[in-house]
Amino acid sequence: MSAGEPRANPWRRLWRAAGPRATRGQLLAGVLCAALGFGVVVQVRQTNVSGLADLRESDLVRILDDTTDRGDRLAGEVQDLETTRRELTEGSDQAQAAAAAASARAQQYGVLAGTLPAHGPGVVATVTDPSGALRSTNFIQLVQELRDSGAEAIQIGSTRVVAQTAFTDGSGGVLVDGRLERSPYVVSVIGDPSTLATAMDIPGGVRETLRSAGADLAVARAPGEDGVRVTALHAVSAPQYARPASPRP
Amino acid sequence: MIAAVGLVVGVVVGVLLHPEVPVALQPYLPIAVVAALDAVFGGLRAVLDGIFDDRVFVVSFASNAVVAALIVYLGDQLGVGSQLSTGVVVVLGVRIFSNVAAIRRHLFNA
Numbered sequence: 388m389s390a391g392e393p394r395a396n397p398w399r400r401l402w403r404a405a406g407p408r409a410t411r412g413q414l415l416a417g418v419l420c421a422a423l424g425f426g427v428v429v430q431v432r433q434t435n436v437s438g439l440a441d442l443r444e445s446d447l448v449r450i451l452d453d454t455t456d457r458g459d460r461l462a463g464e465v466q467d468l469e470t471t472r473r474e475l476t477e478g479s480d481q482a483q484a485a486a487a488a489a490s491a492r493a494q495q496y497g498v499l500a501g502t503l504p505a506h507g508p509g510v511v512a513t514v515t516d517p518s519g520a521l522r523s524t525n526f527i528q529l530v531q532e533l534r535d536s537g538a539e540a541i542q543i544g545s546t547r548v549v550a551q552t553a554f555t556d557g558s559g560g561v562l563v564d565g566r567l568e569r570s571p572y573v574v575s576v577i578g579d580p581s582t583l584a585t586a587m588d589i590p591g592g593v594r595e596t597l598r599s600a601g602a603d604l605a606v607a608r609a610p611g612e613d614g615v616r617v618t619a620l621h622a623v624s625a626p627q628y629a630r631p632a633s634p635r636p
Numbered sequence: 637m638i639a640a641v642g643l644v645v646g647v648v649v650g651v652l653l654h655p656e657v658p659v660a661l662q663p664y665l666p667i668a669v670v671a672a673l674d675a676v677f678g679g680l681r682a683v684l685d686g687i688f689d690d691r692v693f694v695v696s697f698a699s700n701a702v703v704a705a706l707i708v709y710l711g712d713q714l715g716v717g718s719q720l721s722t723g724v725v726v727v728l729g730v731r732i733f734s735n736v737a738a739i740r741r742h743l744f745n746a
Contacts, residue, residue, distance in 0.1 A: 397684050419642070420643040423669065426668065426669045430669050
């Protein structure tokens, strides 16, 4: 169109074309536009609902490849996670077993070191010394004899006897680890009752030594599980110089 | 006017009936729709140019749709269907843009 043409011209032309005239061209255009609208709507709906059915073979192959890759990746991930889970459960099982073993060992050591109360079959030996003639050596001999015959926990009076226990002569009694014990001395021992009782009666042994010193020894066997209770505890101080060393390879 | 009414009628019929597209036609309907759109914009431009001819419009509409679908069908048979349909859509899109630009120049002088 030329520059001098009035601007309203194309609008008028459009309006004239849009005017309802029942010409064959108008009807055909209407029918075709109806077909177009129909096609657009159908295609839009189809696009919204379409799944894989209307895809081309190459697209399907690509999607299948993608899905397979993704499946492989996820399967690998599953494997990794299962491995991790297995390691974690096994690890916790091992940790639990180790903790149980450690606690059992700690209890054994506690009984041996005198830091835990103990009970079990054994004997209760009562040493009566009315004249106060017994010396610390007599008790060292007594404890030595008890240990030789398998005593596992020993208590004299209210003092636990452990490896470091010292016996000292005191006035009116014997100092056991610095604590004064007086007659009658009640010695609670956990071990095999008959072996312990027999050990006391060895000729030239503890009983005869005590008797020659003017004291008397009475041994009461307590064979039951709750026969003897050793409840006195030994206070363990942390070692000042000694450090645990790993064994040399 | 009748064309606009027809468009609305087609949309309404499509919404009400929501028919299933046959599987064999599914790859070709979108291309045919784009080709028909191109024909419609071409017709609109012809109206504004004052050279609209109903016979030309009908023939171009039908041939556009059929040829576009045929090209894609041929491409599918040759194994380049997706590339060829992309090419057809690009060409038709360029034509639609140029037609719309001509219409815009007619109506707004811009």
